[in-house]
Amino acid sequence: DGGITQSPKYLFRKEGQNVTLSCEQNLNHDAMYWYRQDPGQGLRLIYYSQIVNDFQKGDIAEGYSVSREKKESFPLTVTSAQKNPTAFYLCASSTWTALMNTEAFFGQGTRLTVV
Amino acid sequence: SQQGEEDPQALSIQEGENATMNCSYKTSINNLQWYRQNSGRGLVHLILIRSNEREKHSGRLRVTLDTSKKSSSLLITASRAADTASYFCATAGNMLTFGGGTRLMVKP
Numbered sequence: 001d002g003g004i005t006q007s008p009k010y011l012f013r014k015e016g017q018n019v020t021l022s023c024e025q026n027l028n029h030d031a032m033y034w035y036r037q038d039p040g041q042g043l044r045l046i047y048y049s050q051i052v053n054d055f056q057k058g059d060i061a062e063g064y065s066v067s068r069e070k071k072e073s074f075p076l077t078v079t080s081a082q083k084n085p086t087a088f089y090l091c092a093s094s095t096w097t098a099l100m101n102t103e104a105f106f107g108q109g110t111r112l113t114v115v
Numbered sequence: 116s117q118q119g120e121e122d123p124q125a126l127s128i129q130e131g132e133n134a135t136m137n138c139s140y141k142t143s144i145n146n147l148q149w150y151r152q153n154s155g156r157g158l159v160h161l162i163l164i165r166s167n168e169r170e171k172h173s174g175r176l177r178v179t180l181d182t183s184k185k186s187s188s189l190l191i192t193a194s195r196a197a198d199t200a201s202y203f204c205a206t207a208g209n210m211l212t213f214g215g216g217t218r219l220m221v222k223p
Contacts, residue, residue: 033211042121042203042215043158058210090157094211103148104211106157
């Protein structure tokens with residue numbers, strides 16, 4: 001089945017730890033995105049990538065890092081510099097050249113909790 | 116900063132009634148999209164309207180776009196309890212930017 005997969009579904013982080021959230025897609029999409037969602041809130045863009053080996057900061061990139069070494073994969077690292085990382089993280093992908101006219105596909109999310 | 120802002124933030128209606136949600140945005144767009152999110156899940160695309168379109172239908176969904184007012188509306192007709200979810204508008208320029216969402220509750 002084609003789709004976008006996030007793992008793990010739940011993740012617990014201790015204070016001061018870095019953690020990496022996985023996002024893989026087999027839709028052959030050029031663009032991939034990471035969003036953060038706090039309870040009862042909308043989605044805020046962390047990072048996005050339009051092509052392999054290139055990515056741009058979104059509105060709330062501080063304390064996060066990403067890589068795009070393969071078209072299929074766009075992992076997000078939540079570093080110890082992110083002071084309030086507890087949130088629901090959503091990964092999405094879409095075609096880039098046709099971004100103007102196509103939808104984004106979302107993973108099922110990773111819920112990160114600091115313990 | 117969020118490009119789109121939905122109104123109302125929350126909406127509660129009876130099954131069978133229509134639900135209308137509004138979205139306002141700030142800058143020029145290529146298209147505007149509406150998504151649905153069930154609690155604790157990912158988002159699912161509902162409908163896309165291009166900047167040169169004024170109205171679009173898909174099943175029980177009707178979307179309008181007024182670029183002069185930088186606003187859009189989503190109408191769900193004959194609502195069902197299963198329509199209970201959060202609904203988000205998203206504007207597409209160089210990136211896809213979401214609003215804060217409308218939480219819809221449809222009571223059986």
